[in-house]
Amino acid sequence: MAALRSSWYQQGLYLPETLPQLMAKAARRYPRAQAVFTGDGHSSLADLETIDARARAVAGGLAGAGVGPGDRVAVQLPNWIEGLITVQAVLYLGAVAVPVVHIYGPAELGFVLRESGARVLVLPDRWRNVDYLQRVAHLGEVPSLETVVVVGDEVPSGFVPWSALESAGRVADPAAVTDPDAVCVVLYTSGTTADPKGVCHTHNTLGAQIRTSGPRLGIGPDTVSLAAFPAGHMAGLLSHIRMALAGSSTVWMDRWDADEAAALVQSYGVTTTSGAPTHLISLLDSARDTKRDISSLTTYLVGAASVSPTLVERAQAMGIAAFRSYGSTEHPVLSTGCGTDSIHQRAFTDGRLVTGNEARIVDAEGTDVGPGEDGELVCRGPQQFVGYTDPSLNEDSYLTDRWFRTGDIARLDQHGFLTITDRMKDVIIRGGETLSSKAIEDVLATMPAVAESAVVGAPDQRLGETVCAFVVVRPGSLLDLESVAQHFRAAGVARQKTPERLELVENFPRTASGKVQKFALRAQLRGGAAAT
Numbered sequence: 365m366a367a368l369r370s371s372w373y374q375q376g377l378y379l380p381e382t383l384p385q386l387m388a389k390a391a392r393r394y395p396r397a398q399a400v401f402t403g404d405g406h407s408s409l410a411d412l413e414t415i416d417a418r419a420r421a422v423a424g425g426l427a428g429a430g431v432g433p434g435d436r437v438a439v440q441l442p443n444w445i446e447g448l449i450t451v452q453a454v455l456y457l458g459a460v461a462v463p464v465v466h467i468y469g470p471a472e473l474g475f476v477l478r479e480s481g482a483r484v485l486v487l488p489d490r491w492r493n494v495d496y497l498q499r500v501a502h503l504g505e506v507p508s509l510e511t512v513v514v515v516g517d518e519v520p521s522g523f524v525p526w527s528a529l530e531s532a533g534r535v536a537d538p539a540a541v542t543d544p545d546a547v548c549v550v551l552y553t554s555g556t557t558a559d560p561k562g563v564c565h566t567h568n569t570l571g572a573q574i575r576t577s578g579p580r581l582g583i584g585p586d587t588v589s590l591a592a593f594p595a596g597h598m599a600g601l602l603s604h605i606r607m608a609l610a611g612s613s614t615v616w617m618d619r620w621d622a623d624e625a626a627a628l629v630q631s632y633g634v635t636t637t638s639g640a641p642t643h644l645i646s647l648l649d650s651a652r653d654t655k656r657d658i659s660s661l662t663t664y665l666v667g668a669a670s671v672s673p674t675l676v677e678r679a680q681a682m683g684i685a686a687f688r689s690y691g692s693t694e695h696p697v698l699s700t701g702c703g704t705d706s707i708h709q710r711a712f713t714d715g716r717l718v719t720g721n722e723a724r725i726v727d728a729e730g731t732d733v734g735p736g737e738d739g740e741l742v743c744r745g746p747q748q749f750v751g752y753t754d755p756s757l758n759e760d761s762y763l764t765d766r767w768f769r770t771g772d773i774a775r776l777d778q779h780g781f782l783t784i785t786d787r788m789k790d791v792i793i794r795g796g797e798t799l800s801s802k803a804i805e806d807v808l809a810t811m812p813a814v815a816e817s818a819v820v821g822a823p824d825q826r827l828g829e830t831v832c833a834f835v836v837v838r839p840g841s842l843l844d845l846e847s848v849a850q851h852f853r854a855a856g857v858a859r860q861k862t863p864e865r866l867e868l869v870e871n872f873p874r875t876a877s878g879k880v881q882k883f884a885l886r887a888q889l890r891g892g893a894a895a896t
Contacts, residue, residue, distance in 0.1 A: 384538030394611025403618030423536030425529025433458035465596035489516030562753030622646035640796030721745035
């Protein structure tokens with residue numbers, strides 16, 4: 365790893381400066397770059413210079429509350445200005461930000477807090493119809509948690525008002541954070557295991573992502589971006605860092621609403637955005653139905669789920685160069701298309717590798733296969749994470765020489781275009797969110813009526829996939845979709861993990877060793893046949 369890091373420094377992909385130092389420079393270079401925050405019928409606006417000043421103040425307030433270098437601070441806020449400022453403030457202290465997707469319930473949030481060792485949690489009093497203070501009451505024991513900071517007007521005794529941090533009168537100096545290879549962000553992602561995995565990134569891994577992919581995506585001071593991914597998602601975090609380093613003006617949505625998105629594109633002259641297929645489909649539908657003028661939008665990075673070529677072609681007909689991209693929380697943007705690629709390349713491949721990234725396609729023994737052949741995708745590069753918070757998860761995640769095993773099946777053609785063809789990991793990708801089948805099966809297993817279950821993704825035109833549960837019911841028991849939904853709500857599990865389709869079966873197709881053949885269940889769903 366040391367040799368790789370040294371080569372990345374020599375190539376200028378890594379810099380001897382931290383994100384706080386670079387953000388402070390960018391605030392002086394692009395002081396008028398605008399950030400617009402919208403949601404629930406309201407909007408607010410700030411420029412980079414103001415955000416920088418407020419982040420220093422909040423950092424000072426957090427320092428006064430005892431937060432120092434290396435301390436974990438969990439931030440579960442929607443795309444609000446307070447969330448962006450708080451994450452930047454945490455970085456300014458040399459502490460570690462732990463962004464949490466704002467729709468996570470107490471079960472997921474409690475795990476993240478305990479596993480990360482977070483000392484501080486920052487969250488809203490309410491967001492739309494969600495009472496976050498009630499969620500805190502159901503977190504269970506979190507030994508490391510010392511302080512809960514609340515953004516909003518309803519701040520009970522024992523909690524710290526977020527506004528008090530900003531008005532504490534202390535100001536932090538970002539220049540004091542000096543190690544660019546220190547972990548500064550931990551993001552949690554669900555995979556094939558029941559529990560989320562803590563993905564550790566440094567100042568340089570995140571900074572390299574902006575430096576290497578920015579030129580390919582054409583994002584800079586002259587662009588206006590629409591940010592719709594949640595702040596706790598890697599794509600949401602990168603929207604923040606990209607704005608703070610590259611000076612691109614950004615319009616933030618606190619939840620996806622296609623009609624609102626079309627109106628924002630028209631009002632602010634949005635030139636580029638990214639999203640899952642469901643976002644692009646609904647945006648195109650809204651523009652057609654509402655007659656909104658979205659002609660300023662010229663490029664759209666679409667990923668996080670399976671992308672239909674017809675969707676790319678439909679966007680092209682409306683003057684939008686949509687292109688696919690491949691990445692993960694562990695390796696944010698391994699490859700991407702761009703607006704100047706041919707429509708065939710944009711519709712049928714996931715683009716070329718981003719500068720500095722390397723990829724190999726290997727067989728089951730780890731031997732490279734030929735161009736155009738399918739195999740497991742392994743990769744490495746300057747933006748790749750430095751490991752999981754749970755070291756035991758690292759053991760099976762790499763081949764020798766830091767080649768990360770993605771668990772996805774892919775091919776590379778002779779021109780260097782990458783195409784993902786399948787995935788080995790047993791996950792469901794619903795509207796851009798990666799969901800663990802096992803985690804959902806574990807919740808189903810606590811239902812008295814469930815003898816056995818197997819959860820797979822059901823094809824869906826808008827979301828890519830939805831959650832389908834195949835269940836063997838215990839003799840004499842009854843089970844329906846509504847009772848399953850009630851059980852998941854009572855368990856405090858995020859709504860998107862709740863099964864949306866239920867198939868009651870007498871048995872499962874199995875291998876000779878007794879393992880359920882999930883590929884056969886998926887084939888039944890694709891063919892429309894009922895499981896037997």
